[in-house]
Amino acid sequence: VGPTPRRSRRTIWNPWRGSLAARSFSPLEALAYEALVAPALAGVVVPWLTRSLEGRELLDVGCGGGRVARALATEGRHVVGVDAAASQVRRFNLRASATRSRALVADAHALPFPEGAFDAAYSSCALKHWREPVLALAEMARVTRAGGRICVIDLDGRSDARRFARFAARCPLPGPLRRAYVAYSMRTVVAIAPSAERLRELLGAAGLEEIEVTSLGEEPFVAATATVPARQSAPALAQPLRSVAGT
Numbered sequence: 001v002g003p004t005p006r007r008s009r010r011t012i013w014n015p016w017r018g019s020l021a022a023r024s025f026s027p028l029e030a031l032a033y034e035a036l037v038a039p040a041l042a043g044v045v046v047p048w049l050t051r052s053l054e055g056r057e058l059l060d061v062g063c064g065g066g067r068v069a070r071a072l073a074t075e076g077r078h079v080v081g082v083d084a085a086a087s088q089v090r091r092f093n094l095r096a097s098a099t100r101s102r103a104l105v106a107d108a109h110a111l112p113f114p115e116g117a118f119d120a121a122y123s124s125c126a127l128k129h130w131r132e133p134v135l136a137l138a139e140m141a142r143v144t145r146a147g148g149r150i151c152v153i154d155l156d157g158r159s160d161a162r163r164f165a166r167f168a169a170r171c172p173l174p175g176p177l178r179r180a181y182v183a184y185s186m187r188t189v190v191a192i193a194p195s196a197e198r199l200r201e202l203l204g205a206a207g208l209e210e211i212e213v214t215s216l217g218e219e220p221f222v223a224a225t226a227t228v229p230a231r232q233s234a235p236a237l238a239q240p241l242r243s244v245a246g247t
């Protein structure tokens, strides 16, 4: 699907550039993320994915350190993770060492798997970082069997600070630091996160069907499931996607 993308940038967020979009986590970010955010995030994401996913062979795109995958794999599922950050892939593989689940360094825009290799594919809180989310979603669809599920969950770009603070309250941060974290996140990750409408639009543009988008109650997250349609020829699918990708 589409041309092979350039490698994702690997930099700590630069306030002068003003953007967190389209890049993988640096080792330092990954360390902070794993200690402070990932456990609380898994508490939201894992129950939803457990209800929403079907099948045994799963792909986790933007898998991070593998906390989510490890929780899902204990239910008798095999998870393959991909992440652009090598430090997170190493962390994933340490965590998953007792299971058959494994991760590799790869870009969401060019997944190194054949068509229909997985029963289902999911992504947790990575889509907002993708340079061309339609292409990445189309890649998830390509490597998932026809009729398989695609599940995507991310921060809700329409969340206000009060709603985000409900999530931040579960992160192990002292009061003043937590307030700073909320303010920082509102300006950075929430600002680039999709709304429910945008997520539906992206999944539709990627050629997915039976799209259902929900907000997770009072949580500052939006979650979507969709179904991979019966196969079309690859060139027929790729052509319209290229024109939507830049929107």
Ligand SMILES: C[S@@+](CC[C@H](N)C(=O)[O-])C[C@H]1O[C@@H](n2cnc3c(N)ncnc32)[C@H](O)[C@@H]1O
Binding pocket: 008, 022, 023, 024, 025, 038, 041, 045, 061, 062, 063, 064, 065, 067, 068, 082, 083, 084, 085, 088, 106, 107, 108, 109, 123, 124, 125, 126, 129, 130, 131
């Ligand atoms: C907020 S973390 C989410 C990690 C994990 N899914 C979780 O729920 O804890 C986003 C992850 O997406 C990865 N990422 C960003 N852009 C990517 C890309 N183009 N391809 C693969 N991974 C990417 C980052 O390196 C990072 O590990």
